[in-house]
Amino acid sequence: MRKLKLAIAALSVVAAVIGGQTAVAAPAAEVVEGSKAENRLLVYSNMGTDNWDPIVAGFNKLYPWIKIETLNLGASEPISRYEAETGTGNASADFIVTGSISDWIRFADKKLAADYKSSEDASLPDWSKPFRGIYTFSTDPMVLGYSKLLLSDDQQPDSFEGFAKVISEHPHLFKGKVGSYGVDGFGGSINWAFVRQHGDKAWQWLDAIGPSVKAGDGSGPMIEKLARGEYTAVYFLSGPVVMPKMETGLDQVISWKYMSDGTPVFMRGMAITGKARNMNSAKLLLDYILSPEGQIAVSKAGFMPYRDGLPSDQLRFGSLEQLGKQIGEKNIILINYDRNMLTGFDDFTKRWAKAMGQ
Known part of the structure; x- marks a missing residue:
């Protein structure tokens, strides 16, 4: 009976179909249930609150019990701050989004990302997932x-x-x-x-x-x-x-x-941190951002999404697919x-x- 309830809980957060695509793939029932016991989701990024607002709003329609706190830092600060805080045993970010290439390489080499394969992984281009556990948030x-x-x-x-x-x-x-x-x-x-x-x-x-x-x-x-x-x-x-x-x-x-x-296109990276204290909530956020619905929210936030097949009438400044058609891939x-x-x-x-x- 408990497994049945968990399965129903997971199905309840599957988003509506957008243009024939499932908006958010059904996460593992245990992840959804586990997130309900977590306190908050702390995100370090180089993005302002106004950028996060449409993403958080869309995410909370699916998971209203998850409180997201975002901290806006310089491009190199999210990762360096995480390393400094965890190095002294203090609590730090559950989730990082930033555009510092050299810092992400170091982050990957030190294996600081959680070893999590998103439920959206198979729908993403290979170049967008450069290291294990590290994905692309947007292509700017x-x-x-x-x-x-x-x-x-x-x-x-x-x-x-x-x-x-x-x-x-x-x-x-x-x-x-x-x-x-x-x-x-x-x-x-x-x-x-x-x-x-x-x-x-x-x-x-x-x-x-x-x-x-x-x-x-x-x-x-x-x-x-x-x-x-x-x-x-x-x-x-x-x-x-x-x-x-x-x-x-x-x-x-x-x-x-x-x-x-x-046209140079910057790959803004994101990852769940290896020492995340709200791991289940972080998994749900990663999956949401990578989903078609989440990529539309990324567009509303002012960034360029990169998943193919997104509905053009819902994109604020277009997509990487549309850019490729305009100037040639x-x-x-x-x-x-x-x-x-x-x-x-x-x-x-x-x-x-x-x-x-x-």
Whole structure:
């Protein structure tokens, strides 16, 4: 009788069918039942509360008894903080979401993720599950941003090659007024993947634009400078940051474009921690985020989902599948977990600094 009740409990949280797909695969009954005895679910991420709100709301429709507490940290902090806290025997995060490539590689090497295979695993592309227990939360495109106040439409190309060309042809419009990330953090992975894709051609483009670039700002400051006309253009701008802002009227002074010759896409990673104190709740959250319904919630949060077959009318800024159709799959540059970056990055940063005139 108890097994029957557990089976019924599991079936009760299976979501409705979306476009012919089951929204959330039925989790193990023991996991659902076990989550009811847990206190809360603590999440460390580099995402704000407003990003989490649609995900938490959708999740709590299925599991209303699970209280989720999220802590917004810098990209490298979720993992380093978890390591520091557990290293001294203190309680820490049950679940981590962040975009720091080198930290995830270290996390995997130290086997810090819970050894859990999601119920959605078979429906996901192989590249999206780079290490055991570590999955991809979203695929965030890096775009070109332009000031409409300073540039005409024909001075706003949709390719990096065109971007380098227009800067070379109109240096007075761009000198000292091109923003981007530096390579000491988040931007390092983007530049690495872009150069890996285009080789010497990428260096030629970077050499051409380097004298005009002021690198080192974050997405927020770069967008503000674009809006004020302090920057004429920004390259490798975070799509999940700029796209939601366009809904607030900023599209009157700023435009953005995917790069038709290679749009870098950042793989934001996630995992249940090996020392999670609310393991069952964390399993349910992971499965939910990876489900079609969860990926739609990820889209509502402002990020780009990557599961195929999602209903386009429910996606806020499209999906990776739609991006591939727009620019061609070969022009999607996955910023993946390339170990060569760990050993060859010093030489890379020297070459990048030379291109930037540093």
